[in-house]
Amino acid sequence: MLSFITKKWHAALAVGALAAVGLQFVRPALDNPPVTGDLTAPDHVEEILRRACYDCHSNETRLTWFDQISPAIWLVAADVKSARSVLNFSYWEQLSMDQRKAKLFEGLNQATFETMPPAKYTALHPSAKLTANDIAVLKNYLATLIPKPVPNAEKTATGDVQYVAWTHAIGSAKDVRPSANDLVFMPEYKDWAPISITDRPDQGAMKVITGNDVAVKAVRDRQTNPWPDGAVLAKMQFEALTDAHGTTRTGEFKQVAFMIKDSKKYASTQGWGYARWKGLQLEPGDKDPSFTMECVNCHAPMHDYDFVFTNAIDLSAKPQPFIKPARSDTRNVLGSLTESTQFDSRDWKVMAAFVERTPNTMSMLFGNDAAVKAGRAGHAHYPPGAVLSFVTWKSQEDDHWFGAYIPGGVQSVERVTFSTAGVNYDRFEGSAFEKRTADPATEMKRISYIADQRASVMP
Template identity: 40%
Template structure:
């Protein structure tokens, strides 16, 4: 019994002693303004759930100030502010505000934010279903889906007609700075997926060549076999009067071609992007494709490919069971 008492005293003394060690003060005491152009409800939610780590105003609770918890909280806050600082909101152009908030709400919907371990302890940061619904509706309301005006439609049509009439001759398309050749035949590949970026008003169609399609059928997609090729085309959305959406002006096409050995240095893929009406190759230097690889890196375990094929028939069978 005596020994246990002694142990408790030692632990207590140790605990008091480490309180002398504290992280630097992270609060400069400046309250963060509400985000302009954002509804009040949304502001309240972000303030309660996100501002602790994503603004200059961290509302530390008493238990966040105890060593060693304070070191963890401070490092979260520092890292969080670096990634996204809502205190700078007013200095951003409207477009950046919209895309930031769209991205932020997506982080909430995917369950990544607020950091779950933090929300577990800080109940005010936790979001309930109604709050998530408010954020979701707000993200949807940002959609730049206005009916296309006549000049947008006529420029898209002019472009389409010029292409149909063969004004754009493939031999004039230059290779990408890393040496990758443009592949005009991608238009004859199969469309394997589409994505909709309603926040910036584009739609994308992803095509796969025969080897890609066969690999999908045989579920042989990780890694993808050599020769697999993907094209991703992006179009501006053309919104018709009845609300239906079609492809408008062409933005760009991106290509990925797999050869594990030949393209070993760039993760087994050749990368290229051609932009605009005249298919101008994108990039200044041969290693411009670093940028592609960097953004595809989260898919490292899936051979750097985002698009996951849908197995509709096997899915249907599962549902029927």
């Protein structure tokens, strides 16, 4: 009996061995097509990228002996094909200068959060693992690719033309087509409460993030990891325009992108649905549903933050002029201001955003309904009942994206109130946000500056 069982095991092993040998003759194709245009970078930077990235992200894939054994070769071939579709250094010349820079910054972000190269790859290919020094070298190189903001007459003129068309409802989209993955445009995004802003010098862009009521409540309750189902975040992207005084403001409207949380409906894309619309006509930004994988790949480093880059304002730490807290929380400056002004900060709507790189501050212009209606219509004067608020933060580096900046601590809140009796100006600043007074000339100068800021285009 034992002899019979032994013979069966030997036969099974023989069959298995023959199958394994036969499997080596059934292999997926993994070719290295010709390199048509390679990355141009300093030698020490290129060495790092070649060592860590090129085996998957180029046509110069080098396979080890164990990579070539079936069934491993099947997994390797699939990974390389997928990686090349996202980024292929061998076709570098096919990308525009902006696309090249965007790919490098995204790659650095993936490396910083150790999403790339994948741990399963570096476990077998330890030379590809990036060291802290490698990351520092890449950061130093990419820092040289961030242009210094300077006035640009052509971009300013383009923004001016778009602004006139928008305020006169010329060319604005009436019926917006759904995205390629059938998500419906949400025009109310512009009236949602603000969540944050981001300064992106690497893109020459400024971004304003708003959220629907579900998202706002999640921020207020500090329940954003994970975000609740039903939360929607809208990220507006604008051309960053710098004037002769060094102030950067929102210029031409480029696009608005949405993230919609539904853990069941969008389970295949990490619980989030993605869509974007571009330009004043709000054309769907993508031709087919496969674009969502681009979003998923980009957001992968944020897996510990429910795949969201935005640093939502932490209401528990410092006074934050975004969302009115519970009345018991007296640390929020707008919570205390609301008591005396009867201007509920929950009704504030974004009108514009600004960056002062000296002295490193970020500001946003908010308005109540009367102010927003007048400002978005391009009116030169605000009607009685309109209220503007100009909030300034200390700028800080965004630890979720190299080269980006986000709001830090609040420095001041300035309020301009229009009435039949005239215009009133208030300023609050300091650790306790005391009301500060200034001489009439200074107040008039600030009133004029704040009232003269035009609303950002939000179609």
